[in-house]
């Protein structure tokens with residue numbers, strides 16, 4: 716096996732995926748900025764969740780809202796639902812793993828909030844249930860998926876936003892997800908602080 720060409724193919728495939736995502740997702744991404752900006756400037760908050768690498772992405776994103784992205788600004792309200800081990804173990808143990816995010820959306824979610832749901836397959840049951848709970852709370856959903864969107868596609872309302880990365884491999888999808896989340900932070904900051912860096 717030529718390892719260098721194997722590694723080169725990752726760069727090539729990532730470049731192609733980013734280009735295809737830019738074409739498909741720049742418009743909905745801009746709508747996502749407006750949705751999140753409206754929430755955080757209107758007394759709402761962002762609830763974010765994901766599993767595995769997407770859990771890391773959810774908490775990374777929320778840290779940039781509550782803390783800062785590139786520039787100093789007021790703290791923005793957000794909670795990563797995959798970070799509290801006591802809640803995750805208690806709810807997982809007592810109600811099942813599929814309920815770990817749903818339960819928290821039901822506890823914390825209010826009209827005016829937004830759920831950011833991250834799933835590369837679009838099929839994780841705990842994410843699907845979080846989306847249903849968000850809808851019950853009148854919360855719009857910003858879904859980051861791939862692989863055609865999986866079961867999430869059928870759950871979303873027209874008023875939700877679906878950023879579906881056009882790729883079948885989780886690794887590539889996740890790489891674009893972090894780009895999308897950083898772009899959302901940048902867009903919110905541009906609206907809050909002006910568009911010059």
Ligand SMILES: O=C(CO)[C@@H](O)[C@H](O)[C@H](O)[C@H](O)COP(=O)(O)O
Nearest residue numbers: 766767768769834835836839885886
């Ligand atoms: O990061 C990776 C793979 O790159 C894994 O940890 C991955 O996130 C986990 O297998 C997740 O459970 C996958 O869930 P999902 O993205 O399909 O909702």
Ligand SMILES: [Zn+2]
Nearest residue numbers: 767768886889
């Ligand atoms: Zn990963």
